[in-house]
Amino acid sequence: MHLEPDSTAVVVVDMQNGFCHPDGSLYAPGSEAVIEPIADLVARARDAGAWLLFTRDVHPPDQFDDAHYYDEFEQWGEHVLEGSWEAEVVDELPVDAADNVVEKHTYDAFHNTELEGWLNARGIDDLVICGTLANVCVLHTGGSAGLRDFRPIMVEDCIGAIEDDHREYALEHAAWLFGEVEPSDAIAFA
Numbered sequence: 001m002h003l004e005p006d007s008t009a010v011v012v013v014d015m016q017n018g019f020c021h022p023d024g025s026l027y028a029p030g031s032e033a034v035i036e037p038i039a040d041l042v043a044r045a046r047d048a049g050a051w052l053l054f055t056r057d058v059h060p061p062d063q064f065d066d067a068h069y070y071d072e073f074e075q076w077g078e079h080v081l082e083g084s085w086e087a088e089v090v091d092e093l094p095v096d097a098a099d100n101v102v103e104k105h106t107y108d109a110f111h112n113t114e115l116e117g118w119l120n121a122r123g124i125d126d127l128v129i130c131g132t133l134a135n136v137c138v139l140h141t142g143g144s145a146g147l148r149d150f151r152p153i154m155v156e157d158c159i160g161a162i163e164d165d166h167r168e169y170a171l172e173h174a175a176w177l178f179g180e181v182e183p184s185d186a187i188a189f190a
Contacts, residue, residue: 001182002190009051009124010042013131013138015093016056018079018086026079031132031160035092038130038158041184048189051124052099055109058087107140116148126151128187132160134170146178154181
């Protein structure tokens, strides 16, 4: 799969200390396990001149105080609080000044963020999606991208999960409904 760097963005979803570091409140070994392959993918994309975008799941402590129904703290407990170490991208995936960072407050990186406008303003059509968690933020962001007529390419060996079957479900669902699934070694930026 050869992708044009100027119209392609690698979207690194929520590779944050809270999810990927053993001291994180929602640590999943499967998330930590994909740091190295994601770092390789990011390096190849950066060398080729493709766009790089990192999402950060960030919650103000009072975000869900007035919630009618949607309350992530009820589901997961308090996590990745605004300004905390947990909310930072892991050190192994350094964010360059030229990279875009999207702070999101839900599972979907397009919901109430500038992401769609940023992509459209740069003529980006293809999204190489990696990160964590497969069946939560990765799946919702990929699905939302497909509904907005972007081409979501889910990188199967660069997507973390709590359980292997969660990742398999998410990838099968993505391939069936809205995107493509490829291994990282099949993706070339040319």
